[in-house]
Amino acid sequence: MxxxxxxxxxxxxxxxxxxxxxxxxxxxxxxxxxxxxxxxxxxxxxxxxxxxxxxxxxxxxxxxYFQLAFALDRVKEMAPDHPEWNTQQPFQGVLEGNLKAVMAGGKKSLIEIVAATHAGMTAEEFEQIVTKWISTAKHPKSxxxxxxxxxxxxxxxxxxxxxxxxxxxxxxxxxxxxxxxxxxxxxxxxxxxxxxxxxxxxxxxxxxxxxxxxxxxxxxxxxxxxxxxxxxxxxxxxxxxxxxxxxxxxxxxxxxxxxxxxxxxxxxxxxxxxxxxxxxxxxxxxxxxxxxxxxxxxxxxxxxxxxxxxxxxxxx
Amino acid sequence: MxxxxxxxxxxxxxxxxxxxxxxxxxxxxxxxxxxxxxxxxxxxxxxxxxxxxxxxxxxxxxxxYFQLAFALDRVKEMAPDHPEWNTQQPFQGVLEGNLKAVMAGGKKSLIEIVAATHAGMTAEEFEQIVTKWISTAKHPKSxxxxxxxxxxxxxxxxxxxxxxxxxxxxxxxxxxxxxxxxxxxxxxxxxxxxxxxxxxxxxxxxxxxxxxxxxxxxxxxxxxxxxxxxxxxxxxxxxxxxxxxxxxxxxxxxxxxxxxxxxxxxxxxxxxxxxxxxxxxxxxxxxxxxxxxxxxxxxxxxxxxxxxxxxxxxxx
Missing domain, CATH: 3.40.50.1000 (HAD superfamily/HAD-like)
Structure with a gap:
C-alpha cells in the first residue's frame, strides 16, 4: 500500500x-x-x-537471490549457538565467506542451509525474523x-x-x-x-x-x-x-x-x-x-x- | 454474487x-x-x-456429504465403460444401491471411489463435470x-x-x-x-x-x-x-x-x-x-x- x-x-x-x-x-x-x-x-x-x-x-x-542473502545472514547470526558449524560444510563456507565451498555442495548444501535457517521455529517467529531482516539488511553493491x-x-x-x-x-x-x-x-x-x-x-x-x-x-x-x-x-x-x-x-x-x-x-x-x-x-x-x-x-x-x-x- | x-x-x-x-x-x-x-x-x-x-x-x-452424492452419481454415469464394476466393491455396492457394502470397505473404499471419479481428467474437464452436476442434481429428501x-x-x-x-x-x-x-x-x-x-x-x-x-x-x-x-x-x-x-x-x-x-x-x-x-x-x-x-x-x-x-x- x-x-x-x-x-x-x-x-x-x-x-x-x-x-x-x-x-x-x-x-x-x-x-x-x-x-x-x-x-x-x-x-x-x-x-x-x-x-x-x-x-x-x-x-x-x-x-x-536475496533470500539466499537472508539465509547466509541467518547462519552467521545463529553460529554462536552452533560451534560445530566452524568445521562443517556448507556452514563453514558461509562463515568464512567462501561461497565457492558452499556452492560445491550443490542442491544438498542449499537444502541444509534452508533447513537450518527456515525451519524449526513457529510461523510467527519466522515472520518476525524476516520482518527484522527485510527492514534492515542492505545490498552490498547498491x-x-x-x-x-x-x-x-x-x-x-x-x-x-x-x-x-x-x-x-x-x-x-x-x-x-x-x-x-x-x-x-x-x-x-x-x-x-x-x-x-x-x-x-x-x-x-x-x-x-x-x-x-x-x-x-x-x-x-x-x-x-x-x-x-x-x-x-x-x-x-x-x-x-x-x-x-x-x-x-x-x-x-x-x-x-x-x-x-x-x-x-x-x-x-x-x-x-x-x-x-x-x-x-x-x-x-x-x-x-x-x-x-x-x-x-x-x-x-x-x-x-x-x-x-x-x-x-x-x-x- | x-x-x-x-x-x-x-x-x-x-x-x-x-x-x-x-x-x-x-x-x-x-x-x-x-x-x-x-x-x-x-x-x-x-x-x-x-x-x-x-x-x-x-x-x-x-x-x-453432498460430494459423496456427486461421487456416487459419477460411478453410475461411468459404469457403462467399466463392466468390471458390476462384481467389484466398492463399485458394485454403489451400482446396487447398497451403501452398507460400500461403507464396509471404510476409508480405502472411499479413496478408490474418489480416485475413480475425481482423478484421471484435466482440471478443466473436472470443472465441467462438477458444474453440470451442481446445476442439475437434486437432493432425494428435499x-x-x-x-x-x-x-x-x-x-x-x-x-x-x-x-x-x-x-x-x-x-x-x-x-x-x-x-x-x-x-x-x-x-x-x-x-x-x-x-x-x-x-x-x-x-x-x-x-x-x-x-x-x-x-x-x-x-x-x-x-x-x-x-x-x-x-x-x-x-x-x-x-x-x-x-x-x-x-x-x-x-x-x-x-x-x-x-x-x-x-x-x-x-x-x-x-x-x-x-x-x-x-x-x-x-x-x-x-x-x-x-x-x-x-x-x-x-x-x-x-x-x-x-x-x-x-x-x-x-x-
Missing amino acids: TLTSSPIAVADDPLPSWNDTAAKQSIVAFVEKVTQPGSPDFVPADERVATFDNDGTLWSEQPY GRLYKEMVYQPMLELLAYLRANDFKTFIVSGGGIEFMRPWTEATYGIPPEQVVGSSIKSRYEVRDGKPVIVRLPEIDFIDDKEGKPVGIHSHIGRRPIFTAGNSDGDWAMLQYTTIGRSPSFGLIVHHTDADREWAYDRESHIGQLDKALDDAEQKGWTVADMKQDWKVVYPSK | TLTSSPIAVADDPLPSWNDTAAKQSIVAFVEKVTQPGSPDFVPADERVATFDNDGTLWSEQPY GRLYKEMVYQPMLELLAYLRANDFKTFIVSGGGIEFMRPWTEATYGIPPEQVVGSSIKSRYEVRDGKPVIVRLPEIDFIDDKEGKPVGIHSHIGRRPIFTAGNSDGDWAMLQYTTIGRSPSFGLIVHHTDADREWAYDRESHIGQLDKALDDAEQKGWTVADMKQDWKVVYPSK
Missing part, C-alpha cells in the same frame, strides 16, 4: 517510469481492450487475474535496503492493473513465508495473494498457544512446471496476464497465454549493467534463454530494461 | 433471517466493535479474515437442487461481513476443486478464497494445449488439525472470525480464537429435524461433541438452528 499508485499519476499517465516504446504501448493496449465494455476482448473483472514472478521481475536477484531494490516501473504496472480491477498475485520460486511478511507494504499484494515454494508445517498448541511449526522438509517447489500447479492450487483459475524474467517462468507464460485469448505475457529482460545488471542466456541466476528465443513466436512482450524503463528503482 | 446482499436489507437489518437472540446480537456486537475506528478492538480492514467451513455450516450434509440447500442466514452473514470489509474464505474438508466451480455464484466467494482437501496434479501440454492433470493421489486433507495448516498455506494469516459445525472445526476454532483478541468463533448446531436435520454428538456425519462441550468455556457462540434462524433455506 506504500510506493504504489498516486491517483494523479494514474489519471495522467499510468506508467510514468516507462518510456513510450512498444512494450508500454502493448501493455496499455491490452489493459484497455480487456476492460472496455462491449469490446470483443472484454474480460469480466473477477477473471482479471495477473501473476508476477518476484526475483528478477519485481526486485533484483543479483549476484544471488547500499540500498533489499526491499528498496524493487522496480519502480513494475510497481506502477501492479498499481495500473489493480486500478483496472485486476487481482495481482506473486507466483515465485522463492519461499512463500519469506515473501508474505513484506509484500503488502512493498507491492500492495496481501499474503493471501502470494504463491511460492514451501516447506511442510504442523499445527500444534505450545504453552496453551496455537502455533504453526515449520518443519525441515520441502513441501512444494513453485518453479518451472510447478508454477502452473501452484497457480491452480492457490488461485484456481488461469491468469490472463503474467510477467516473468527467466526460463523458470516459461511454463507460467505458456499456461497463461497459449490457447487463451485475450492474454498477455511479459518478460523483463535484464540489459542494464549500469543501473542494474545485464544477464540472460549464460547466467546461473535468472537464466533467460528458451523464453527469449520463443518470445516473438509466442507473442510475449519483452521489456528491455535499458531501453524501456526511465528509472529502475524508486527514488529514496 | 447472486443470493447475497441487497443493500437495503443491509442498511435496515443486516441479518433479517436471524431471530433477535443472543447469537445474532453477539455477531453484530463483534462486527461493530472491530470496525469502529478508535475502538480498542478496531481491526484494520486487511486483517479482517473470516473462514467458513462448508458442509453443515454453509449447506446441508445429510444423510451424507427435492431441491443441492446448491439450493445453502443456509439463508449464513448467506446473510457472509454478505454482512463483506459489507464490513471482511474477506470471506471457505476452509472445508471437502475437495477444493469440487467447490470452486460454484462458490462464487452461490456464496460470493471466488475460487482463490476457497481452501479444501486436494489431490495431486501435474502440468502438461496435451495436443498443444496447456492443462492441469488430476492424479489419483491425495495431496492434502483439510480437516481437523489440517485446517489451521490449510489456512496458513493459502491465506497466510490467522482469521479473526471462524464458523464451523463439527469437531472437524475444533482446531480451526481454537486457532482463530485462543490467544487472539478480538476474535469470534461460531458453531452452527443442527437442532431442527423439521426444517433440516437434528444431530450432534452421535452423528457419523458432522459429529459435534467436543466443540459443543467446550463452546462455553472457550467463548464460542452456538447458533441453534431451530431457535435462532427464521428460515433455513432461501425461498425458491
Whole structure:
C-alpha cells in the first residue's frame, strides 16, 4: 500500500517510469481492450487475474537471490549457538565467506542451509525474523535496503492493473513465508495473494498457544512446471496476464497465454549493467534463454530494461 | 454474487433471517466493535479474515456429504465403460444401491471411489463435470437442487461481513476443486478464497494445449488439525472470525480464537429435524461433541438452528 499508485499519476499517465516504446504501448493496449465494455476482448473483472514472478521481475536477484542473502545472514547470526558449524560444510563456507565451498555442495548444501535457517521455529517467529531482516539488511553493491531494490516501473504496472480491477498475485520460486511478511507494504499484494515454494508445517498448541511449526522438509517447489500447479492450487483459475524474467517462468507464460485469448505475457529482460545488471542466456541466476528465443513466436512482450524503463528503482 | 446482499436489507437489518437472540446480537456486537475506528478492538480492514467451513455450516450434509452424492452419481454415469464394476466393491455396492457394502470397505473404499471419479481428467474437464452436476442434481429428501440447500442466514452473514470489509474464505474438508466451480455464484466467494482437501496434479501440454492433470493421489486433507495448516498455506494469516459445525472445526476454532483478541468463533448446531436435520454428538456425519462441550468455556457462540434462524433455506 506504500510506493504504489498516486491517483494523479494514474489519471495522467499510468506508467510514468516507462518510456513510450512498444512494450508500454502493448501493455496499455491490452489493459484497455480487456476492460472496455462491449469490446470483443472484454474480460469480466473477477477473471482479471495477473501473476508476477518476484526475483528478477519485481526486485533484483543479483549476484544471488536475496533470500539466499537472508539465509547466509541467518547462519552467521545463529553460529554462536552452533560451534560445530566452524568445521562443517556448507556452514563453514558461509562463515568464512567462501561461497565457492558452499556452492560445491550443490542442491544438498542449499537444502541444509534452508533447513537450518527456515525451519524449526513457529510461523510467527519466522515472520518476525524476516520482518527484522527485510527492514534492515542492505545490498552490498547498491547500499540500498533489499526491499528498496524493487522496480519502480513494475510497481506502477501492479498499481495500473489493480486500478483496472485486476487481482495481482506473486507466483515465485522463492519461499512463500519469506515473501508474505513484506509484500503488502512493498507491492500492495496481501499474503493471501502470494504463491511460492514451501516447506511442510504442523499445527500444534505450545504453552496453551496455537502455533504453526515449520518443519525441515520441502513441501512444494513453485518453479518451472510447478508454477502452473501452484497457480491452480492457490488461485484456481488461469491468469490472463503474467510477467516473468527467466526460463523458470516459461511454463507460467505458456499456461497463461497459449490457447487463451485475450492474454498477455511479459518478460523483463535484464540489459542494464549500469543501473542494474545485464544477464540472460549464460547466467546461473535468472537464466533467460528458451523464453527469449520463443518470445516473438509466442507473442510475449519483452521489456528491455535499458531501453524501456526511465528509472529502475524508486527514488529514496 | 447472486443470493447475497441487497443493500437495503443491509442498511435496515443486516441479518433479517436471524431471530433477535443472543447469537445474532453477539455477531453484530463483534462486527461493530472491530470496525469502529478508535475502538480498542478496531481491526484494520486487511486483517479482517473470516473462514467458513462448508458442509453443515454453509449447506446441508445429510444423510451424507453432498460430494459423496456427486461421487456416487459419477460411478453410475461411468459404469457403462467399466463392466468390471458390476462384481467389484466398492463399485458394485454403489451400482446396487447398497451403501452398507460400500461403507464396509471404510476409508480405502472411499479413496478408490474418489480416485475413480475425481482423478484421471484435466482440471478443466473436472470443472465441467462438477458444474453440470451442481446445476442439475437434486437432493432425494428435499427435492431441491443441492446448491439450493445453502443456509439463508449464513448467506446473510457472509454478505454482512463483506459489507464490513471482511474477506470471506471457505476452509472445508471437502475437495477444493469440487467447490470452486460454484462458490462464487452461490456464496460470493471466488475460487482463490476457497481452501479444501486436494489431490495431486501435474502440468502438461496435451495436443498443444496447456492443462492441469488430476492424479489419483491425495495431496492434502483439510480437516481437523489440517485446517489451521490449510489456512496458513493459502491465506497466510490467522482469521479473526471462524464458523464451523463439527469437531472437524475444533482446531480451526481454537486457532482463530485462543490467544487472539478480538476474535469470534461460531458453531452452527443442527437442532431442527423439521426444517433440516437434528444431530450432534452421535452423528457419523458432522459429529459435534467436543466443540459443543467446550463452546462455553472457550467463548464460542452456538447458533441453534431451530431457535435462532427464521428460515433455513432461501425461498425458491
